Amino acid sequence: MIEMIDVWKSYSNNVKAINGINIKIKKGEFVYVVGPSGAGKSTFIKMMYREEKPTKGDILIDEVNLSNMKEKEIPLLRRRIGVVFQDYKLLPTLSVYENVAFALEVIEEDPTVIKRKVMDVLEIVRLKNKARFLPSELSGGEQQRVAIARAIVNKPEVLIADEPTGNLDPDTAWEIMNILDDINHNGTTIVMATHNKDIVNTIKKRVLAIEGGRVVRDEVRGSYGYEA
Numbered sequence: 001m002i003e004m005i006d007v008w009k010s011y012s013n014n015v016k017a018i019n020g021i022n023i024k025i026k027k028g029e030f031v032y033v034v035g036p037s038g039a040g041k042s043t044f045i046k047m048m049y050r051e052e053k054p055t056k057g058d059i060l061i062d063e064v065n066l067s068n069m070k071e072k073e074i075p076l077l078r079r080r081i082g083v084v085f086q087d088y089k090l091l092p093t094l095s096v097y098e099n100v101a102f103a104l105e106v107i108e109e110d111p112t113v114i115k116r117k118v119m120d121v122l123e124i125v126r127l128k129n130k131a132r133f134l135p136s137e138l139s140g141g142e143q144q145r146v147a148i149a150r151a152i153v154n155k156p157e158v159l160i161a162d163e164p165t166g167n168l169d170p171d172t173a174w175e176i177m178n179i180l181d182d183i184n185h186n187g188t189t190i191v192m193a194t195h196n197k198d199i200v201n202t203i204k205k206r207v208l209a210i211e212g213g214r215v216v217r218d219e220v221r222g223s224y225g226y227e228a
């Protein structure tokens with residue numbers, strides 16, 4: 001369902017971040033993206049939701065080619081792909097409920113449908129009881145759970161996570177992983193960049209290791225392979 005064919009990415013400062021990547025990710029897979037700092041993991045991930053455009057090559061999500069996608073088509077793509085970041089990126093003046101509902105309001109969903117969908121998804125991340133809270137009134141793990149709820153409320157086919165446990169203590173990181181694992185078991189494809197050695201070595205999944213903008217390892221039930 002996700003395919004990269006001979007993908008290259010140079011930034012305007014001439015940094016060559018991705019240097020010829022060919023990969024296929026099947027529907028329902030869970031893939032860890034690992035590698036040293038500066039290896040190109042974030043760039044690889046950003047190209048999957050068209051935050052960055054490849055300099056060369058094709059990126060296909062099902063039949064849609066992101067490389068020649070028009071700007072006006074991007075919002076439709078973002079409905080099919082949920083994204084979670086290390087720093088949550090919640091809107092600070094909106095409540096938990098409003099942060100999640102926002103993703104549906106922008107697509108003009110019916111208000112009663114919005115309410116049902118938001119409460120359903122807050123149930124999945126176990127935050128129904130904090131729906132009226134502001135992000136600043138939540139712990140880091142709770143904020144990340146809101147961000148996950150927002151990312152999955154549109155029922156995307158793919159969930160992309162860039163270091164989702166990077167700011168969290170080990171126990172909270174495990175809690176987030178268990179939620180991501182549940183979401184994956186319900187059929188959502190997950191691609192997650194991470195530096196968390198314990199998680200990668202314990203919850204075994206496919207591992208793509210990137211170094212110098214190339215895939216240097218692709219293992220079905222891989223290990224982290226670097227010192228933490």
Ligand SMILES: Nc1ncnc2c1ncn2[C@@H]1O[C@H](COP(=O)(O)OP(=O)(O)OP(=O)(O)O)[C@@H](O)[C@H]1O
Pocket residue numbers: 011012013015016017035036037038039040041042043044
């Ligand atoms: N917007 C940008 N403009 C110019 N260069 C960039 C930009 N973003 C990333 N780079 C460069 O591209 C290379 C790959 O960066 P990237 O953020 O993809 O690595 P990473 O593997 O995610 O690193 P980390 O683990 O530290 O987050 C680095 O040399 C980085 O400095």
